[in-house]
Amino acid sequence: MIRVVYYYVILFMTLMMTIGGSVAAFMAIADIVSPSSFYQTYSEYKEMKIANKTKYDESGKPISQPEIDDDELLAEYNTVVSQEKERNREMAWNTLIKSFGWIIIPLPIFIFYQRKVRHNE
Numbered sequence: 466m467i468r469v470v471y472y473y474v475i476l477f478m479t480l481m482m483t484i485g486g487s488v489a490a491f492m493a494i495a496d497i498v499s500p501s502s503f504y505q506t507y508s509e510y511k512e513m514k515i516a517n518k519t520k521y522d523e524s525g526k527p528i529s530q531p532e533i534d535d536d537e538l539l540a541e542y543n544t545v546v547s548q549e550k551e552r553n554r555e556m557a558w559n560t561l562i563k564s565f566g567w568i569i570i571p572l573p574i575f576i577f578y579q580r581k582v583r584h585n586e
Contacts, residue, residue, distance in 0.1 A: 469585065475578045479571035486567025493564055496557035503546040510542045511535075 505513075515533060 469582070472578050472582050472585075476575060476582065479575035479578070482571040483568050483575060486564045486571075489564035489567065490561055493557045493561035497554055497561065500550045500553035500557065503549050507539065507542050510545070511538055514538060 511533070518533070
């Protein structure tokens with residue numbers, strides 16, 4: 466009786482691990498296909514760049530406003546956005562590989578104990 470309960474506990478645990486790995490793998494594939502979007506708009510990026518390049522005096526008043534080329538800034542923003550999407554894709558590939566571990570490792574154990582339970586019945 467205890468052995469049968471032990472077998473069912475192992476079957477339940479390995480099945481839950483496999484299901485969890487499958488869900489994580491699906492989510493990673495979704496991130497590869499459609500990575501999360503970049504959350505900073507161009508206007509926010511432009512304001513940040515201007516604020517970083519503006520010089521202030523001791524009282525906190527701006528001394529000089531930098532001259533920023535809009536075409537160059539837009540190209541820089543697009544580069545940052547594409548780099549962020551690529552980084553998200555790389556992280557998704559890493560998650561996918563880890564998720565396969567949660568599928569591949571417990572699956573043979575599940576199959577082995579499932580055969581043992583069928584054999585005992």
